[in-house]
Amino acid sequence: MLKNLMMLAVGPALLLVPGMGTAAERPAGVMYKNPGCECCDGHAEALRRAGLDLRVVASDNLADLKTRAGVPARLQGCHTILIGGHAVEGHVPVAAIQRLLAQKRAVRGIALPGMPAGSPGMGGAKAAPFKVMSFGAQGTQIFAVE
Template identity: 50%
Template structure:
């Protein structure tokens, strides 16, 4: 009986301790998500390189955060050197480039595809969603319109193959 009486107190203590999870800011960031990371959502940090004035990039960042990722934003004047460094193939670019756990993510790739990439860990450089398809995360249309799009997996040789279709 005594253990049942202690249960509410122990639950309260556990909840209080869980709410004290510290967050850490990565050095050199221009913006960082200050929300604590829960035990269920220990996803890796996503570093997003973008132009400071890009609104659709900010909308995509919010989509990724809502999916449980911590995000660090780095506003850049010229994204081309970053795209070249990580291996985005010519003609497959978009408005922002992200790096997450050894992979790159180019463009408005859905967070579910990023989670799948991290779970499956294919031998590849990353994912691309060329252009800015209407209806992709961050490119939602007020009237609900969307166009079909394909997220591609980029191999180490720069070749691509379909990863998911939306």
């Protein structure tokens, strides 16, 4: 089921990320978010400004989607992006998403736990470097510090 959901999410559209190869190699992403969540909309807009092709879908059943995508409960945030066969959870900076897609690492996805101030879509100033976590069969590990 997850494979089918991810195939729908990353279909034939293109992801416009500088340095990510040819247009035919670039997947599109779909952000699933709670209806009315403005911080999610802010994150989507920040990612689009950075060149990501991102569609936003409001959903009242995010828990099931997150479970199917393999997002550990302790890393779950307010929205999930399915892109390039991966799940991106929460307000992950675009550089980490670009790195994930470019490296084609064998992880289920990456997450920025919490909703830290200064992250894309969140107000306020960045108080400390963000620890972006990877998750999958290898467990949970630090993917990037930004």
